Amino acid sequence: MTEVPHVVAVLGRGVVDPDEPVVSADDLGLTRGDGCFDSLRVFSDESGRATAVDLEEHLDRLDRSAGAMDIDNPSHARWRELVEEALAAWSTPGEAVLKLVLTRGREWSGAGPTALATIAHRGPALPAGAPRPITAVTLTKGHPSDAFADAPWLLGGVKTLAYAVNVAAVREARRRGADDVIFTTTDGYALDGPTSGLLVARGGALLSTPTGATGILESVTVEAIFGAARADGVETRYELIAIADLHTADALWLVSSGRGPALVTVLDGRALRADPDLVTRIAGYADF
Amino acid sequence: MTEVPHVVAVLGRGVVDPDEPVVSADDLGLTRGDGCFDSLRVFSDESGRATAVDLEEHLDRLDRSAGAMDIDNPSHARWRELVEEALAAWSTPGEAVLKLVLTRGREWSGAGPTALATIAHRGPALPAGAPRPITAVTLTKGHPSDAFADAPWLLGGVKTLAYAVNVAAVREARRRGADDVIFTTTDGYALDGPTSGLLVARGGALLSTPTGATGILESVTVEAIFGAARADGVETRYELIAIADLHTADALWLVSSGRGPALVTVLDGRALRADPDLVTRIAGYADF
Numbered sequence: 001m002t003e004v005p006h007v008v009a010v011l012g013r014g015v016v017d018p019d020e021p022v023v024s025a026d027d028l029g030l031t032r033g034d035g036c037f038d039s040l041r042v043f044s045d046e047s048g049r050a051t052a053v054d055l056e057e058h059l060d061r062l063d064r065s066a067g068a069m070d071i072d073n074p075s076h077a078r079w080r081e082l083v084e085e086a087l088a089a090w091s092t093p094g095e096a097v098l099k100l101v102l103t104r105g106r107e108w109s110g111a112g113p114t115a116l117a118t119i120a121h122r123g124p125a126l127p128a129g130a131p132r133p134i135t136a137v138t139l140t141k142g143h144p145s146d147a148f149a150d151a152p153w154l155l156g157g158v159k160t161l162a163y164a165v166n167v168a169a170v171r172e173a174r175r176r177g178a179d180d181v182i183f184t185t186t187d188g189y190a191l192d193g194p195t196s197g198l199l200v201a202r203g204g205a206l207l208s209t210p211t212g213a214t215g216i217l218e219s220v221t222v223e224a225i226f227g228a229a230r231a232d233g234v235e236t237r238y239e240l241i242a243i244a245d246l247h248t249a250d251a252l253w254l255v256s257s258g259r260g261p262a263l264v265t266v267l268d269g270r271a272l273r274a275d276p277d278l279v280t281r282i283a284g285y286a287d288f
Numbered sequence: 289m290t291e292v293p294h295v296v297a298v299l300g301r302g303v304v305d306p307d308e309p310v311v312s313a314d315d316l317g318l319t320r321g322d323g324c325f326d327s328l329r330v331f332s333d334e335s336g337r338a339t340a341v342d343l344e345e346h347l348d349r350l351d352r353s354a355g356a357m358d359i360d361n362p363s364h365a366r367w368r369e370l371v372e373e374a375l376a377a378w379s380t381p382g383e384a385v386l387k388l389v390l391t392r393g394r395e396w397s398g399a400g401p402t403a404l405a406t407i408a409h410r411g412p413a414l415p416a417g418a419p420r421p422i423t424a425v426t427l428t429k430g431h432p433s434d435a436f437a438d439a440p441w442l443l444g445g446v447k448t449l450a451y452a453v454n455v456a457a458v459r460e461a462r463r464r465g466a467d468d469v470i471f472t473t474t475d476g477y478a479l480d481g482p483t484s485g486l487l488v489a490r491g492g493a494l495l496s497t498p499t500g501a502t503g504i505l506e507s508v509t510v511e512a513i514f515g516a517a518r519a520d521g522v523e524t525r526y527e528l529i530a531i532a533d534l535h536t537a538d539a540l541w542l543v544s545s546g547r548g549p550a551l552v553t554v555l556d557g558r559a560l561r562a563d564p565d566l567v568t569r570i571a572g573y574a575d576f
Binding site: 070 | 314318
C-alpha cells in the first residue's frame with residue numbers, strides 16, 4: 001500500500017489502483033527509457049477542487065517531445081479526458097504533481113504507445129511568495145555548450161524517460177550536502193538543473209540559458225515568468241551564462257512547475273546575495 | 289498476445305504470462321530510467337536444452353552497474369535461480385536474448401528494487417563463423433573523449449535503462465539507409481555502438497576503445513574475443529581509435545552478446561576492406 005495519496009489513470013482503462021502493475025516487462029519505456037513525459041503542478045482549494053496549472057502548455061511540450069522521438073502522441077482531447085478522470089479521483093488538499101507518461105509501447109506486440117497520468121501529493125498549500133531557499137552545487141554535464149547542434153539523435157530539448165543521469169546528479173549533490181544541481185558545460189557555461197530551469201537576475205534583467213544547441217529542456221515556468229516580467233517592463237534574455245557570473249548575480253533560482261522558483265542561497269559552498277524585493281517579484285511573476 | 293515466443297520471470301513471483309503487466313506506474317525504472325540491465329545470449333540445442341552464455345560475467349557487470357547507481361542488487365544466487373526458472377520455461381530452438389532488468393523500485397512504497405528476467409527469440413541457430421555483415425554510420429555523441437573522467441554522476445560505463453539516445457541513434461542510422469551506428473567524440477575518436485562494442489583489426493593487432501573517461505560500456509564479448517586472441521598469440525590493446533583510422537582498418541566489427549561479431553562492410557557510405565581469414569578467426573574467438 002502507498003503511504004501518501006496517489007492516483008493512477010491509464011489511457012484506455014481509466015483510473016486504477018495505484019499499487020496495481022500497469023506496464024509489461026517488454027514496455028520500451030521500461031527497458032530502454034524509450035518514451036517521454038511531462039509534469040505539472042496541481043493544487044486543490046479548500047473545497048477539494050483540483051486544478052492542473054498550464055495543462056495546455058505542458059501538452060504542447062509533450063507533443064514536441066513525442067515528435068522528436070517519432071512516438072505517436074494521443075490527441076490533447078484524449079489526454080485532457082484522462083487528466084480529468086485523474087483529477088476527479090483526487091481530493092487531497094494542497095500541492096501535488098501531475099505526471100503524464102508516454103512510452104513507445106510494448107516491444108513484443110503492436111499495441112501502440114502506453115499513456116499514463118499519475119498524481120502524487122507534494123505537501124500542504126504553500127504561502128504565496130514564500131522564497132523556498134535551496135543550496136546547490138555545479139556539476140559538469142560533460143559536453144560543450146553547442147553539443148546538440150545538428151545532432152537530433154542526442155534528443156536535446158526532449159523530456160525523455162531516460163533521466164538516470166539527472167537522478168545520479170541529485171544523489172551527488174546530497175552527498176556534498178546540497179539540495180540541488182546546476183549543470184555546467186565543458187566550455188564554462190551554466191545549463192539548467194536536473195529537474196528545473198535556471199533563472200538569473202543581473203543588472204535589472206532576467207536571464208536564462210537558451211535551448212537548442214545546449215540541449216536543455218525548454219522550461220514552461222521560465223517562459224511564464226519571462227512573460228509576466230516583460231508585461232511588467234522587465235527585460236528578459238535567453239543567453240549563455242558563464243559559471244563565474246552565477247556568483248555575482250543579483251539573485252539566482254532553479255524553477256520548475258512543481259516547486260515554482262526556488263531561490264539558490266548557497267552555490268558550491270559560497271553564500272549568494274539575493275535582493276529581497278526581486279525575490280518577492282519573481283514569486284509573483286510565477287504565480288506561486 | 290505476443291507473436292513470437294517470450295518468457296517473463298519476476299523476482300519473488302517466478303514465471304508469469306508475458307502479456308501481464310508487472311511494473312507499477314511509479315516504478316523509477318519506468319518514470320526515470322533509474323535502473324540498469326544486462327543482456328546475454330541464449331541458445332537452445334536440438335533437444336530443447338537452453339543455455340545462457342557467460343551468465344556469471346553478465347551478473348558481475350550488472351553488479352557494477354547497480355553499485356554505480358546505489359541500487360541494491362539481488363545476489364548472484366537469487367538471479368541464477370530466476371534465470372533457471374526462465375530457462376526452464378523456454379523451449380524454442382535457436383538463438384534468443386536473455387535480459388536482466390533491475391530498477392530502483394517503486395517511488396511511492398518502500399518495497400525495494402524490481403528485478404525481472406525476460407527471454408525473447410531472435411531467430412534460428414546461426415551457422416558457425418557466419419560473417420553477419422552490416423552497414424554503419426558514424427554519429428557524434430556530443431562529448432569529448434575524456435568527458436566522464438571524475439564525473440561519476442554521468443554514469444559512464446553503467447548499463448542504465450536510460451537508452452533513449454541509443455534507440456534514437458539507430459533510428460537515425462535507418463533513416464540514412466544503414467543498419468547500425470559507431471558513436472564518435474567531439475575530439476575525433478570512435479567510441480562504440482548503441483548496443484555493441486567496437487573491434488578494429490590493424491597491423492596484426494586487435495584494438496577496442498578504452499572504458500573509463502570515454503564513458504563507454506565494457507563489452508563482455510570484446511573481453512572474450514581479446515582473451516581468445518591473446519591465447520592464440522594475437523596482440524590486443526584498448527586505445528583511442530581516430531575516426532579516420534576506421535576506414536583504413538584491416539577489418540571492423542560491432543560486437544555484442546546477442547549478435548556476436550558483426551562485420552562492418554560499409555561505413556558512412558564507403559566500402560571497407562575485410563581480410564576473410566581474419567573474419568573467420570574472430571568468429572572463432574567469439575565462439576559464434
